[in-house]
Amino acid sequence: MKTLILAALAALGLAPGPAAADDWEATRAAARGQTVYFHAWGGDERTNAFLDWVGERAEAAHGVTLRHVKLGDTAEAVSRVLAEKAAGRDSGGSVDLIWINGPNFQAMKEQGLLMGPFSEDLPNARWLDLSPGSANVADFTVPVEGMESPWRLAKFVFTYDTARIAAPPAGMAGWPDWAAAHPGRITHPDPANFMGATFLKQALAELAPEGTDLSVPPTEESYAAATAPLWAWYDALRPNLWRGGEAFPANQFAQRQLMNDGEIDLGMSFDPASAAAAIRDGLLPETVRVHVPEAGSIGNVSFVAIPYNAAHAEGAKVVANLLLDPQVQAHMQDIDVLGSFSVLDPAKLDPGARAAFAALPADPALPELADLGPVLPEPAPQWMTRLTADWQQRYAQ
Numbered sequence: 001m002k003t004l005i006l007a008a009l010a011a012l013g014l015a016p017g018p019a020a021a022d023d024w025e026a027t028r029a030a031a032r033g034q035t036v037y038f039h040a041w042g043g044d045e046r047t048n049a050f051l052d053w054v055g056e057r058a059e060a061a062h063g064v065t066l067r068h069v070k071l072g073d074t075a076e077a078v079s080r081v082l083a084e085k086a087a088g089r090d091s092g093g094s095v096d097l098i099w100i101n102g103p104n105f106q107a108m109k110e111q112g113l114l115m116g117p118f119s120e121d122l123p124n125a126r127w128l129d130l131s132p133g134s135a136n137v138a139d140f141t142v143p144v145e146g147m148e149s150p151w152r153l154a155k156f157v158f159t160y161d162t163a164r165i166a167a168p169p170a171g172m173a174g175w176p177d178w179a180a181a182h183p184g185r186i187t188h189p190d191p192a193n194f195m196g197a198t199f200l201k202q203a204l205a206e207l208a209p210e211g212t213d214l215s216v217p218p219t220e221e222s223y224a225a226a227t228a229p230l231w232a233w234y235d236a237l238r239p240n241l242w243r244g245g246e247a248f249p250a251n252q253f254a255q256r257q258l259m260n261d262g263e264i265d266l267g268m269s270f271d272p273a274s275a276a277a278a279i280r281d282g283l284l285p286e287t288v289r290v291h292v293p294e295a296g297s298i299g300n301v302s303f304v305a306i307p308y309n310a311a312h313a314e315g316a317k318v319v320a321n322l323l324l325d326p327q328v329q330a331h332m333q334d335i336d337v338l339g340s341f342s343v344l345d346p347a348k349l350d351p352g353a354r355a356a357f358a359a360l361p362a363d364p365a366l367p368e369l370a371d372l373g374p375v376l377p378e379p380a381p382q383w384m385t386r387l388t389a390d391w392q393q394r395y396a397q
Helices: 002-011 018-031 045-062 075-086 102-110 123-127 172-181 194-207 220-240 252-260 274-280 313-323 326-333 351-358 381-395
Strands: 035-041 065-071 097-100 148-155 157-161 266-269 288-291 297-305 375-377
Touching: 018 313, 035 045, 035 075, 035 313, 045 065, 045 313, 045 326, 065 075, 075 097, 075 102, 097 102, 097 313, 102 297, 102 381, 123 313, 148 313, 157 252, 157 274, 172 194, 172 220, 194 220, 194 266, 194 297, 194 381, 220 381, 252 266, 266 274, 274 288, 297 313, 313 326, 326 351
Parallel strands: 035 065, 035 097
Antiparallel strands: 097 297, 148 297, 157 266, 157 288, 297 375
16 A cells, blocks of 8 residues: 555655655665764854754654764865875765855866765655756756755845945946945955855856856856956945955955944845844844845855765765755744745645745845845856956955
């Protein structure tokens, strides 16, 4: 009877077939008792608390212990796996799961440092849109091909205090004039940090000449042509930045503190819920709201991947699958918890899961998904690498 039910559900696309279900049960059995070392950015306390909660569920439901190894930069974990491969440690690795994106994913994929494909075989992958063109199947234009699993949406937004200023310019092209009218009141994180680099990518996406294809790696010629308007724009903007464009906050949190202290009027984040969360934590005034450029903004999906030599790969798969559980995703999207938007496809959810999302609390500083405008795709990773290096050479010498 169990086999017949599973087969029927599989035919409807609602559950794995019997063989896949048996494979998953074997994975779950092997995972029980394992400790998964999840190497993930540790710079946000709300995210850290959410991952602690996920760990509690993993322990209770699956007998898997989750250890969050807090990183300042994902490259730390990539370097560790690379060093283990160089040392011939092809099993029993120290990294079981990594929160990863973009250039780091590309580097690990190209160097054979990832296990997989695995993600499309996770039972909860049935709630995802995995069709061509979906944000779940490409990471900074690099095809995922089952080598990593999505877990939260990210979208670049600005924040501003409505008690001090009106809405910022509708497009990046208007920033130099706006800054000239508000000298010293805006800045951006150092592009050595991903938030500062994203600020440059957002400007590039809007200012590059029509027909520029940012989805392919740049050549010398295409890079020069695409970035010429960007650097002209930045040269006009820089003199009116905070501290004359001679110093920059280290990251978005340092910039948020400057905003909270009244030194500047604008912040930026890759999390549309960050303003509402910061207000609740007393880190920003209640009058702060989210602003998205009229043309849309850079967006992507956050993924997790399993290194090729992970010591506890079965446990890592269980955790990756748990992150896609509709109840976990709804809990994550709750602004009282984290507020990050779900990666699940609402059209695929059952009525119970839809009800869980519909019941989530609202917040004046929390935009609706429809308010965030079009998603501008991430450029190919090589664009960010070159942009940040070029910025350092031009403006940080």
